Amino acid sequence: MEVELSAAELEQIEKIRSELKGFKKDRGQLIPILQWIQNRLAFLPPEAIEMVAEHLDLSPSEVLGVATFYNQFRFFPPGEHPIKVCLGTACHVKGADIILENFERKLAIREGETTPDRRFSIERVACVGCCALAPVTLMGETVHGHMAPSKVEGLITRVNIEKEVKEREKKAHV
Amino acid sequence: MYEDLKAEAARRKKAFDEDPAPKVHIGMATCGIAAGALETKAAFEQVLAERGISARIHTVGCRGHCYAEPVVIIDHPDSGFPPILYPEVTPGKATMLAKLFLEQGDPRMEHILGAMVENEMIPSVMEFPRFNRETRIVMEKCGLIDPEDIYDYIAAGGYGAFANALENPPELLIHIVKESGLRGRGGAGFPTGKKWAAARNTSGDEKIIICNADEGDPGAYMDRTLLESNPHQVLEGMLICALAVGASRGILYVRAEYPLAVRILRRAIEEARKARLLGKEILGTSFSFDIEIFEGSGAFVCGEETALIRSIEGYRGMPRQRPPYPVTSGLYGKPTVINNVKTFANVPAIIERGAGWFKGIGTEKSPGTAIFSIVGDVIHPGLVEIPMGVTLRTLIFDICGGIPNKKKFKAVQIGGPSGGCLSEAFLDTPIDFDTLSQAGAMMGSGGMVVMDEDSCMVDVSRYFLDFTQKESCGKCTFCRIGTYHLLVALEQLTEGKGETIDVGALKALSEDIQAGSLCGLGKTAPNPVLTSLKHFPEDYEAHIVEKRCPGMTCRPLIAYYIDLEKCARGCDVCEGCCPVDAVFTTPNRKKGIDQSLCVKCGECMTACPPEYKAVIKVSPPHLAPVIERPAQPPKRDAS
Numbered sequence: 051m052e053v054e055l056s057a058a059e060l061e062q063i064e065k066i067r068s069e070l071k072g073f074k075k076d077r078g079q080l081i082p083i084l085q086w087i088q089n090r091l092a093f094l095p096p097e098a099i100e101m102v103a104e105h106l107d108l109s110p111s112e113v114l115g116v117a118t119f120y121n122q123f124r125f126f127p128p129g130e131h132p133i134k135v136c137l138g139t140a141c142h143v144k145g146a147d148i149i150l151e152n153f154e155r156k157l158a159i160r161e162g163e164t165t166p167d168r169r170f171s172i173e174r175v176a177c178v179g180c181c182a183l184a185p186v187t188l189m190g191e192t193v194h195g196h197m198a199p200s201k202v203e204g205l206i207t208r209v210n211i212e213k214e215v216k217e218r219e220k221k222a223h224v
Numbered sequence: 225m226y227e228d229l230k231a232e233a234a235r236r237k238k239a240f241d242e243d244p245a246p247k248v249h250i251g252m253a254t255c256g257i258a259a260g261a262l263e264t265k266a267a268f269e270q271v272l273a274e275r276g277i278s279a280r281i282h283t284v285g286c287r288g289h290c291y292a293e294p295v296v297i298i299d300h301p302d303s304g305f306p307p308i309l310y311p312e313v314t315p316g317k318a319t320m321l322a323k324l325f326l327e328q329g330d331p332r333m334e335h336i337l338g339a340m341v342e343n344e345m346i347p348s349v350m351e352f353p354r355f356n357r358e359t360r361i362v363m364e365k366c367g368l369i370d371p372e373d374i375y376d377y378i379a380a381g382g383y384g385a386f387a388n389a390l391e392n393p394p395e396l397l398i399h400i401v402k403e404s405g406l407r408g409r410g411g412a413g414f415p416t417g418k419k420w421a422a423a424r425n426t427s428g429d430e431k432i433i434i435c436n437a438d439e440g441d442p443g444a445y446m447d448r449t450l451l452e453s454n455p456h457q458v459l460e461g462m463l464i465c466a467l468a469v470g471a472s473r474g475i476l477y478v479r480a481e482y483p484l485a486v487r488i489l490r491r492a493i494e495e496a497r498k499a500r501l502l503g504k505e506i507l508g509t510s511f512s513f514d515i516e517i518f519e520g521s522g523a524f525v526c527g528e529e530t531a532l533i534r535s536i537e538g539y540r541g542m543p544r545q546r547p548p549y550p551v552t553s554g555l556y557g558k559p560t561v562i563n564n565v566k567t568f569a570n571v572p573a574i575i576e577r578g579a580g581w582f583k584g585i586g587t588e589k590s591p592g593t594a595i596f597s598i599v600g601d602v603i604h605p606g607l608v609e610i611p612m613g614v615t616l617r618t619l620i621f622d623i624c625g626g627i628p629n630k631k632k633f634k635a636v637q638i639g640g641p642s643g644g645c646l647s648e649a650f651l652d653t654p655i656d657f658d659t660l661s662q663a664g665a666m667m668g669s670g671g672m673v674v675m676d677e678d679s680c681m682v683d684v685s686r687y688f689l690d691f692t693q694k695e696s697c698g699k700c701t702f703c704r705i706g707t708y709h710l711l712v713a714l715e716q717l718t719e720g721k722g723e724t725i726d727v728g729a730l731k732a733l734s735e736d737i738q739a740g741s742l743c744g745l746g747k748t749a750p751n752p753v754l755t756s757l758k759h760f761p762e763d764y765e766a767h768i769v770e771k772r773c774p775g776m777t778c779r780p781l782i783a784y785y786i787d788l789e790k791c792a793r794g795c796d797v798c799e800g801c802c803p804v805d806a807v808f809t810t811p812n813r814k815k816g817i818d819q820s821l822c823v824k825c826g827e828c829m830t831a832c833p834p835e836y837k838a839v840i841k842v843s844p845p846h847l848a849p850v851i852e853r854p855a856q857p858p859k860r861d862a863s
C-alpha cells in the first residue's frame with residue numbers, strides 16, 4: 051500500500067527535516083526522535099525513516115529495523131477517528147474479540163488498517179487501565195466502557211452524524 | 225533546607241485545612257477519567273460557579289476502588305458530617321450533591337458508600353472488608369494527595385525519609401534495605417539490598433539508576449496508578465537508592481502508552497528540581513542526582529532488564545546473556561541498578577520506619593505487601609494492597625466481594641503472560657513469591673484475573689500464548705518457533721480441530737521452550753499452558769475428545785438457538801440487535817437463528833428479556849435444533 055501524503059503532511063515533513071538538526075547525533079536519540087516524529091505526523095513515512103538515518107549516520111534499514119521492532123510505531127497513517135479496541139486480559143475474558151470483529155465488519159477493514167477515506171482506523175491495544183469497565187474501546191481519546199457488539203454501529207453512526215452536523219453548520223455560515 | 229520545604233508545605237496545608245469552605249476530592253487517575261471523572265469535575269465547577277457556592281476542588285489520584293469510579297470524597301465540616309465517600313458520581317449526581325449537600329447540608333444518604341473516619345452518624349468505609357483488610361505501604365497516600373502538587377506530598381511526610389538518609393552513610397542505607405528483606409516487585413523477587421550492595425561495590429565513574437515502569441502485562445496497571453497518583457514517592461525511592469549506591473543519573477523508563485503518567489511524572493520532576501530535591505547539590509549538600517524520562521515504545525520484552533537497556537541505547541530491545549548483570553555492566557557498560565516502580569516506592573517507608581517494622585508485615589521470606597490488580601469476574605474489582613501471605617480466598621471472596629451473578633469460582637490467573645491458572649485447590653494457599661512459584665504461577669506483575677464457571681482455560685492459555693508469541697523478540701529459536709507451534713495447537717483445540725493433539729506433546733514442547741530460552745519471556749511463556757494442563761485437564765479433554773467447550777467460550781464450539789417454548793414471539797429484540805441479521809422470523813412468527821451467518825456474539829442472549837430467557841447456548845454446536853430459514857423473508861404488512 052502506497053501512502054499518498056497530503057500537502058499539510060509534506061509541509062510538516064519539511065519542518066521536521068529542519069528541526070531534526072536540533073537533536074544530538076547520538077544513537078541513543080533514535081527512539082526519542084522516532085517518537086517525536088510520530089507525535090507530529092501520526093505515523094512514520096519512508097521519508098522520515100530516511101531523514102533519521104541520514105541524521106544519525108545509520109542505514110535506513112537499520113532505522114526501520116528498530117522502528118518495526120516496537121509496537122508503538124505506525125507506518126501507515128491512522129484514521130481521523132482512530133478506534134482502539136482493548137484486548138487486554140480483562141477485556142478478553144469479557145469478549146473483546148467479538149467487539150473487534152464487529153468494528154472490522156462494520157468498517158470493512160482489518161485491525162491495523164485505515165479506511166480508504168482515512169476516516170477510521172482500527173487498532174488493538176493491551177489494557178488501557180480501566181479493566182473494571184471491560185470490555186473497553188477508545189474512540190480517539192474517549193473511553194467507552196462496557197462495550198457490546200450492538201453498540202459498535204451506534205458509535206460509528208454518532209461520529210458520522212457529528213460530521214454531518216458540522217458540515218451543515220459550515221454551509222449555514224457561508 | 226528540607227525544614228524550609230516542610231514548613232512551606234505545612235503552611236499551605238494549614239491554609240487549605242482551615243479554609244471553612246467544603247472540599248471536594250475527585251479521583252482523577254486514568255481509571256477515574258475513563259469512568260467520566262473529567263465530566264464530573266466540570267459539573268462540579270459549573271454548579272459551584274452558577275450558584276456561587278464556595279467549595280474547593282482538590283484533584284487526587286486513585287484509591288484503587290475501580291468498581292466505584294468516579295469516586296468523590298466530600299469534606300463539609302460545617303454540615304456536621306464527617307468526610308464522605310461517594311461512588312459512581314456522574315455529572316448529574318455531582319450537580320445534585322453540590323445543591324443538596326454543599327448548599328443545604330443534606331448528604332443524601334442513599335448515595336453514600338461510607339464515611340472516611342469513624343463517627344456516630346454514618347457507617348465508616350473501614351467497616352467494609354474492601355477497606356479494612358488492606359495494609360497500605362506503597363499506596364498509602366494514593367488518592368489522598370494531589371499528584372501534581374509536591375507540597376501535598378511533603379505535607380504528608382514526603383521526602384522526610386530522603387532528608388534523613390542524606391545524613392546517614394550509604395552503607396547504613398543498604399544495610400537497612402538488606403535487613404528489611406525487601407524483594408523486587410518487578411516479578412522475580414530478587415533481594416533489593418543485595419542488588420544495591422553489588423552496585424555500590426562495583427567501581428565506575430558514573431552509576432545509573434533505572435526505574436522500570438514498562439508494565440507490559442496486558443492486564444495489570446498498578447505501576448501506572450502509582451505513578452499517576454503519587455509520583456513523588458517513586459522519585460524519593462530513586463533518590464535514596466542513588467544515595468546508597470552513589471549514582472548521579474536516573475532514568476524513568478515509562479511505557480509510552482501511559483500519556484497521563486508521563487505528563488504527571490514530567491511535572492513531578494520539574495517540581496522536585498525547583499525544590500532542589502533533584503539536580504546539582506541537592507538540598508544544599510554535595511549530592512547531585514537527576515532523573516530523565518525515557519518513553520518505552522511498546523514491546524513487552526523491553527520489561528526485561530537487558531532488553532530495556534538495549535532499547536535506551538537505540539537498538540532493537542533484545543535481551544542478552546547474564547552475567548554480566550546490569551549492576552556490573554548495564555547501560556553503556558556502566559553499573560546500573562534496575563528496580564521496579566513498586567520496589568522504589570517501598571523504600572521511603574522502610575528508611576523512615578525501619579527494617580524491623582517492614583519485616584513484621586507479610587511472610588518471613590516475602591516481607592511487606594503485594595499489590596494486585598484484580599479484575600474479571602469479581603464484584604469489587606480494582607487495586608488491592610495486602611500483606612504477603614494472605615490467602616486467595618480472603619482476597620477474592622472477602623476483600624473483593626466474590627463472584628457476581630451467583631456463579632461458581634473456577635480459576636484465577638495470576639502474573640499475566642508469565643503466570644499461571646490456579647484452581648480452587650489453591651484458594652487457601654497463602655500468596656507470596658515462593659508459594660506462587662511452587663504452584664507454577666508467578667507473582668509477575670501482580671495482575672490477577674478471576675474467572676467463573678463460564679470460562680475456558682484452553683482459551684485463556686491460547687490468549688496468553690498469542691500474546692507472548694507476538695512479543696517474542698525472536699532471538700531464541702525455541703521461543704520464536706516453539707511458542708508458534710504451541711499456539712497453533714491451542715488454536716486448533718479452540719476451533720474443534722484438535723482430535724490429533726496429544727496433551728503429552730504439548731507438555732513436552734512447553735518444557736523444551738522453557739529450557740531453550742535465554743530470557744524470562746521464553747522461560748515463562750508456557751506457564752499458562754502448563755498450569756492449565758495440570759489443574760484443568762478436563763477442559764483439554766473435552767476440547768479434544770468431545771469438541772465441546774465446557775466454559776462455552778470458544779466460539780467455533782458453541783451455538784445459540786432460540787427455544788420456542790420460551791420465546792414469547794411478540795418481541796423482536798433478538799432480531800433487532802443481531803449485527804449480522806442471522807436471527808429471522810418465520811411466517812408463523814417463530815424465531816430462528818441462521819447458523820451459517822451467526823457470529824456467536826451472544827447479543828441476542830443478552831437482549832432477550834429475562835422473563836423469557838429464550839436464547840440458549842450449547843456446546844458442541846450440533847446440539848442446537850435446526851430451524852429452516854424461509855427462502856424469502858416474510859412480507860411485512862404494507863399498512
Ligand SMILES: Cc1cc2nc3c(=O)[nH]c(=O)nc-3n(C[C@H](O)[C@H](O)[C@H](O)COP(=O)(O)O)c2cc1C
Binds near residue numbers: 408410529530
Ligand atoms: C519478559 C519480561 C518482562 C518483564 N517486564 C517487567 C515489567 O514490566 N516491569 C518490571 O518492573 N519488571 C519486569 N521484568 C523484570 C525485570 O527484568 C527486572 O527483573 C526487574 O525490573 C527488576 O526490578 P526488581 O528487582 O525491583 O523486581 C520483566 C522480565 C521479563 C523477563
Ligand code: FES
Binds near residue numbers: 136184443
Ligand atoms: S484489559 Fe482492557 S482495560 Fe484492562
